[in-house]
Amino acid sequence: MKLKKFHKHCSYFTENLKKHCMRDHHCDEEVVPLSRQSKCGRFKVCKIHGDRKHCARMASLGLLPGEEMEIICPENGSLCVVKVRGGSITLDNDTSDKIFITATE
Amino acid sequence: MSEFITVALAGNPNAGKTTLFNHLTGARQHVGNYPGITVDHKEGYFSRKGQNIRITDLPGTYSLTAYSVEELVARDYLVNEQPQVVINIVDASNLERNLYLTCQFMELGVPMVIALNMMDVARDRGISINLEKLEQQLGVSIVPIVARTGEGTDRLIDKTVEIAARDEKWKPLSISYGEDLDESILELVATIETKNFLTEQYPPRFIATKYLEDDEQIIAKGDEVNREVSDSLKEIAGVVSDHLNKTMDVYPEAIIADHRYGFIKSIIRQDVITHKFDTDRLYTSDKIDKVVTNRLLGPIIMGVILLGLYQFTFSWSEIPVRWLESFFGLLGDGINALLPDGMLKSMIISGVIDGVGGVLGFVPLILFMFFGIAILEDSGYLARVAFMMDRIFRIFGLHGSSVMPFIVSGGVAGGCAVPGVMATRTLRSPKERMATLLTVPFMNCGAKLPVLALLIGTFFNEHKALYMFLFTVLAWIVALVAAKVLRMTVLRGAPTPFVMELPPYRLPTFRGLIIHTWERTWQYIKKAGTVILGISILLWAMMTFPTLSQERQQQFDQQRDTLTASYSSQVVQEAQQDAEKLSAEAERLKNELETIDRHQDEESLRNSYAGKIGTSLEDISSLAGFDWRTNISLIGGFAAKEVIISTMGTAYSMGITDVEEADSLGKRLQHSENWNKVVALAAMVFIMFYAPCFVTIVCIAKESSWKWAVFSMISNTIFAFTFAVVVYQVGTLLHLA
Incomplete structure (x- = not known):
């Protein structure tokens, strides 16, 4: 009972997963690596590839599946700048290659 | 109450921790290292209403x-x-991201007060925060402040003292991480509590979370304390981790992070924050970034700013550098007049004043350069420079953050490798840091400049600027290629991802700039001053002892006596006086005496x-x-590159050792049979x-370590000598001399 109450207001991640990611049929047509997106604008993170530590580091910066972000400076062969949860983060090519995004609805 | 209240200042990078730290402690701070690593450990003291407070500025972190x-x-x-209170500095204009760390402090249970900083920026952005509600929801005291102006800091300290006086136990917060993880946490906590596993240091739930997050340090600690328990905890964590990986293709730490953000959102959504403007709009900082980090415009703007930095450094520091030179000149003259001739006087003037003065003479230049860099750093532009340079540096196995150490070391000519080496601390990857640290000394520092200027001016006078530019480019090429070679051999390894948060553009505070500038300049003065003093005295001794034999000295005295005897006493008297206009005979006697002195000096030196x-x-x-003679100067250059000219001056029996008067040394070199254009190039x-x-x-x-220091000394010398031999031999072969 105690555990159920505890869970009551904490279902963001699973909700996000169900809504936006993991289901290939939901986003397969529009999903592209962040490194290939050459335009500024708002996008949604669909999936983050890479080793465990890398994914954890991204998560601590707020880059999680389902999260919306804005591309401030698109990838130009090396780095890009994205705005996530109020902060501007620079990502190199290897990192942005592993972040899959889709246009916001 | 104890003599000192111990307080830690913690928060995200760019939240304003250092600004608050500087505001509270002013100059009463000490910068050191955390043991074994090169992360700055800043500690300061201040008092409020009679209560002494010791505050530690922790490094900026996200988790x-x-x-x-x-x-x-x-x-x-x-x-x-276990500080008595943690002041968690939170950026009010970016609350959600900053509260992520707050959330983890709460999970650890530390006694805390939140300093809600940048309330002015939040107001400008149309963000209003219901402080009472936020305080109530988090269960933590909140004090709004503006660290730049000091607004609210008195209240913050009063609150800190009040919390310290309560002396309460740590109260860890429990956040739900979803059904799967919570069940595992309960299981983990039960084992941890039963076995009293690491509980003296950490709360049980915190340990459980770290095992789920696969935290290497906590797991290593656990393995050390009780391998059996640690293995059972790893097994429980492994089961849930595999399950989540199979079912949702994620690891527990992603779910934990999302639930933490969820916890924060659940608080913020309860009317804690109201936005006056559209939340999706880009702030001024983002708009500036669209231009400043643009692929085409960005490098142009960067070039102009860096050029401006050097213009500022060199033109503004010129006058104080001259003042210092005059000061050391006067000091030398004063000692010359006060002390009787002898070894002590020679050591003080040639060893101490010339050596230490030569280095301290650069202090104004270093001070101005650090001031300029502090402006770039505090305004947030330096992070953009690193961002733009990463593209080029990556090709050579370096990191975007390597750019500043290179520039500080003399990337545009000038600078100093000492602060450059220290500036490598900003690099996180040990291998990229080592590659940067070992190659920054290749830049043309302020001490090499006079030597280059002398030799270029002497042998390539017609294309001075072009040669200077070519040597700057050569320094960059060699440094970058050397970095690449190091990264492909002894420092082989994968590049570190360039992932960093760009701080928003801010107007730096004058107080902050002064403190940052002084901190670094003082380190230069301390390190350069003390070591150079010892080395200068050693060099002086090496160039002085053993002195000429009594017999040989007498022979030189005899030569002087014979010479003066051939002139009338009136001419001798005139030549001995330091008059501006001398008769032709007196002038000739003076020159002949000086020639004997030079020969004696040369023989003494040899x-x-x-x-x-x-x-x-x-x-x-x-x-x-x-x-x-060149060899002696180059050996002297091991101590400090400034010494090369002064030693060369002595070695070539010029009697003039001042850099300012290097022209005459240049002429002497020009007339020397051992010097020509090719030798100058090789040198x-x-x-x-x-x-x-x-x-x-x-x-x-x-x-790093002495091993790397010795490696740098030996490998650089071998490389430089091979390069010089190639230049000399090829040049001679092609009759370029």
């Missing part, structure tokens, strides 16, 4: 999991030192230990075209690339 050295340092400090070393090296050094490449000066070597050793 308390072992993802970086900073995060480890911050967590270890909190757990091991007879000294330094002279003997220089002569013994001549067989090898002649391959690069260097004679014994310049050798001076540019051989072993870094002693202070830099000490710094490299302090920042």
